[in-house]
Amino acid sequence: MRYISTRGGIQPINFKDAVMMGLATDGGLLLPESYPQISRQELDQWRSLSYPDLALRIISPFVDDIPVDDLKGLIQRSYATFNHPQVTPVVHRDGVHILELFHGVTLAFKDVALQLLGNLFEYILAERGERLNILGATSGDTGSAAIHGVRGKKGITIFILHPHGKTSPVQALQMITVGDANVHNIAIRGTFDDCQNMVKALFNDLQFKEKYSLGAVNSINWARVLAQVVYYFYAWLRVTDEGDRPVCFSVPTGNFGDIFAGYVAKRMGLPMGRLLLATNENNILTRFVRDGDYSLANVVATVSPSMDIQLASNFERYLFHLYDQDPGRVRAAFAELRECGRISFTPAEMEQVRADFCSATVDQAATLETIGSFNRETGYLLDPHTAVGVRAALDLLPSDAARVCLATAHPAKFGEAVEKAVGTPAPVPGSIAALAGMETRCTVMDADLEKVRQFVVEHVA
Numbered sequence: 001m002r003y004i005s006t007r008g009g010i011q012p013i014n015f016k017d018a019v020m021m022g023l024a025t026d027g028g029l030l031l032p033e034s035y036p037q038i039s040r041q042e043l044d045q046w047r048s049l050s051y052p053d054l055a056l057r058i059i060s061p062f063v064d065d066i067p068v069d070d071l072k073g074l075i076q077r078s079y080a081t082f083n084h085p086q087v088t089p090v091v092h093r094d095g096v097h098i099l100e101l102f103h104g105v106t107l108a109f110k111d112v113a114l115q116l117l118g119n120l121f122e123y124i125l126a127e128r129g130e131r132l133n134i135l136g137a138t139s140g141d142t143g144s145a146a147i148h149g150v151r152g153k154k155g156i157t158i159f160i161l162h163p164h165g166k167t168s169p170v171q172a173l174q175m176i177t178v179g180d181a182n183v184h185n186i187a188i189r190g191t192f193d194d195c196q197n198m199v200k201a202l203f204n205d206l207q208f209k210e211k212y213s214l215g216a217v218n219s220i221n222w223a224r225v226l227a228q229v230v231y232y233f234y235a236w237l238r239v240t241d242e243g244d245r246p247v248c249f250s251v252p253t254g255n256f257g258d259i260f261a262g263y264v265a266k267r268m269g270l271p272m273g274r275l276l277l278a279t280n281e282n283n284i285l286t287r288f289v290r291d292g293d294y295s296l297a298n299v300v301a302t303v304s305p306s307m308d309i310q311l312a313s314n315f316e317r318y319l320f321h322l323y324d325q326d327p328g329r330v331r332a333a334f335a336e337l338r339e340c341g342r343i344s345f346t347p348a349e350m351e352q353v354r355a356d357f358c359s360a361t362v363d364q365a366a367t368l369e370t371i372g373s374f375n376r377e378t379g380y381l382l383d384p385h386t387a388v389g390v391r392a393a394l395d396l397l398p399s400d401a402a403r404v405c406l407a408t409a410h411p412a413k414f415g416e417a418v419e420k421a422v423g424t425p426a427p428v429p430g431s432i433a434a435l436a437g438m439e440t441r442c443t444v445m446d447a448d449l450e451k452v453r454q455f456v457v458e459h460v461a
């Protein structure tokens with residue numbers, strides 16, 4: 001399988017190069033040249049497979065430059081870190097199926113992708129005798145999942161900036177209790193934007209980036225999307241184990257990575273209805289699906305902070321397919337966005353969009369109300385991101401279908417909102433309780449680009 005850019009500016013490359021490139025060098029996103037097709041017969045033969053074995057079947061057609069035994073080892077090690085034997089179990093409550101994606105080390109779904117990405121990086125770097133210095137800014141979830149994906153890995157050093165005192169206490173502890181020598185937490189006296197801007201500035205200094213082999217781990221890496229395709233298949237198999245029925249997925253969406261993985265699963269032949277794209281008040285994608293209105297607005301802070309995003313980076317991958325794989329039209333769309341703050345779509349395009357997706361916005365009041373009522377009726381505690389998807393599914397998806405709601409975080413991770421919704425604190429899992437007594441390591445500094453640069457220079461291996 002070879003990979004191409006949505007902007008059309010690179011020669012096709014193989015999987016390992018796509019993993020190491022991350023963002024395409026022409027500014028586009030990488031996609032496979034085609035999608036392997038899975039027949040219904042094959043699907044039924046996969047019912048008895050464990051999660052890692054299923055992952056190998058789905059991932060290997062996308063990877064022809066890693067020997068299959070090596071790939072198998074990488075996948076097995078990645079999912080052995082999960083604390084549930086099924087990795088991503090599906091539980092049935094009150095007419096919906098909850099696909100629990102939060103059994104990884106940081107209790108959010110990003111572990112599914114970042115555990116595998118960390119192992120892939122280590123494998124490819126060892127083979128090439130290279131090193132990678134990962135630099136990132138986080139408001140919480142991605143940073144901790146990335147740190148846990150690469151802690152202790154050979155050839156990799158990671159620097160994560162977070163705003164001092166502005167992440168949730170659990171998120172901060174999940175980062176700063178990691179004692180591995182290759183992990184550097186930098187707490188900035190400033191905002192998330194300060195962190196983000198300094199990281200961007202260092203990446204834009206191409207000489208610096210080159211000299212210190214800087215890389216990123218944001219959600220644009222193709223390997224992250226690929227890892228997430230697997231659980232759509234896994235969940236489909238579980239809800240059809242007892243017999244054939246229509247299946248629909250509801251996906252709480254921020255950067256469009258998770259839901260794009262569902263779209264890939266569908267293109268590979270997984271039978272499903274329209275994907276439900278659920279948003280909080282930051283609802284540009286809902287306005288797009290419902291009214292064809294793709295215009296930027298300001299970001300609003302909500303109780304589902306990992307979805308507080310306007311410009312969803314993975315959306316470009318969908319646009320490439322909507323435009324029949326024409327990179328010229330992708331470039332034109334982004335030029336329009338830059339100039340006018342919006343992208344316009346033809347009636348035919350919107351017809352296609354509505355064949356692929358349906359969408360709903362769930363505001364904060366409805367999110368908290370859903371956490372409360374779902375808990376009263378079923379005894380199950382939803383995190384605020386998951387609640388957005390569940391509310392949308394109950395309102396929009398046909399009740400005769402298996403309605404699968406992606407549960408993207410453990411409720412204890414967003415305990416404050418959960419407590420507000422149900423009146424009592426969310427039970428804290430042992431792994432989180434244990435963090436409080438652990439030693440921490442973190443460097444606090446001002447939002448000063450030169451100080452951050454100096455710190456990186458002094459700590460690259």
Ligand SMILES: *Cc1c(COP(=O)(O)O)cnc(C)c1O
Pocket residue numbers: 108109110141142219252253254255256257258259306307385408409
């Ligand atoms: C990242 C994240 C999301 C959004 O996923 P995208 O792939 O960015 O759409 C939703 N919920 C939680 C808990 C997350 O961490």
